[in-house]
Amino acid sequence: MQDIYVESWIDLQRVLYDIPMNQNSHMRHRSDFAYRGVADRSWRLETSLYRLGGDFTKVEGPLLRSFKKYADAGTIKDDSLWSLLSIAQHHGLPTRVLDWTVAPKVAVHFATVEYQHFDKDAAIWRLNIAESRKVLPDFLRDVLREEHAFLFSVEMLNKHIATLKEFDTIRPDDPFVLFFEPPSLDARIINQWALLTAMPNPSLTLSDFLAAHPSLYDRVIIPKELKQEVRDKLDQDNVTERMLFPGLDGLSQWLKRYYGPMF
Template structure:
C-alpha cells in the first residue's frame, strides 16, 4: 500500500492490532539483521563479540552481566548482531523511515510484523518472551520448527525438550560447553537500557542461522508493509515534528537536542 498523508498512515496502521513496526528508507532493505545481510561468518561474529566484551569497560560500566543485556548493548551501539530493531510505535517507525540515509529517491517503507503469529508459527506459543529474565531463559516444547517445510513438527519421541533462548547468542556470551544455534527467528521483548530505548519503544526479533526471510511471509499474515510516497516525504516529516517526534525525543542525547535546536532556529539563515 502507498500512502501520501500522515492521516492515511495513522488510519492504516490503526487497522492492525498487536503488531510491531520497522521504518526503512527503501523497500530494498529487507527485514534481516546485519549479520545476515552483510554475510558475516560465525567465526567473525564471535570475534566481534569477543573484542566488544574485552574493551567496552573503557567506556561503560554495566550494571549487570546478563548476556541478553550485553547483546542488546552491542546492537544498541552499532555492532553487527542477530538482533533486528522494531518498535511498538507506528509514528516512531515512520520517523525512522523518513530520516534514514537514502541512496536514491525511493519510497520509504514501514514494515509491520505480528510477533505473536511469528512465535506461534515457529515455537507453537502465541506469546512474546523476554529472555533476559532468568526464569524465561527456556520453554518446554514437544515440537520443533522445520525450516525446510516451514511448519511445526512433533519430536519423534514423546518427550519435552527445553528450548534454550540462549542458543541464539554468540558463543562468547554463552557459558554452556556445547553451543547449538537454532535456525529460525523469534520475536522477543526487552528491558530498556536507557531513555532512548524507552522513547523508541524498542523490541527485537532475533534471527538464527537460517536466513528465513520474513519478507516472504506476507501470505502467512506474519508481515506486511506500508510505502510512503517519496514526494510527500518532507510534508509528512514536518507534521511528525509538530506531533513531537523529532531528533531529541527519539534519540534522547545532547547531540540530538542541539540538532533539533539548530534545525528549528537556524533554518532561515
C-alpha cells in the first residue's frame, strides 16, 4: 500500500485530479479509480454486515429475506439478488457490499463531514477498477468484454449470478472483488455517483484482499490539521449534505453542521 500525504487544499486537488489521458476511456482524462472517504485513516474496509459481529454470516440470508417480506407493497419493484442488495444497502440494512463513488470530492466530503473525528487523519481509498478486473474469474471478465462494459450492471450480474449461494461457490480459494453500479433509485445515488463492491464470501474484508494485492490501490491521507480548511472549501464548492442527500433530511443535516459549533 502506498499512502500519499497532502499538505494543502491545492496539494489535495493536484493528487486527486492528476488524471492522465486514458486509453481505456477513448483517450479522455477519466480516472480508473473508485474512491471511498473515511474520517479515520485507521478504519478498515469492513462491510456493515461484517461489523454486526457475532454469527453475522448466518443472518445475511434472513436479513435480506425479511427485508423483502416486510417491505411495504410496491416499494421493492425488483427483488432479484443484485437489485435487492443495492436497495437494502441504500436503506441502511447491513449487507456484504461497500459504497464507493466515481467522484473524488464526494469521497472527500465523507472523509471530512464528521466533526467528532476531526482529531484524526482522514483517508481517501482509491481502488483501481481496471486493474481489479484482471483478477476476476474468466467468465466475469468475458461478460464485461462481451457487453463492452467497464462496470457490471445489476442486470448483467443477475443474468450470470442469481443467488448468494452461487456467488459464494465461485473460486472460493482465490477471492476477488467486483464493482457494480446500483440502479438509479433516487437522486441521492445519482448525485453521489455511487458504485458498490461485493466479494464472494460475507466473511471476507476488502482490506485483507487489498493487503494481498497492493498494486490495486493507494490512499490519500488528509492530516487532521487540514480537515477544517478542506471542509470549508468543499462547502464553498457546494459539495454538501444538501446536494448529496437531496430533500429535507439532507438540508437539515447540512444546516445543523454549517451553523453548529465545530466541536
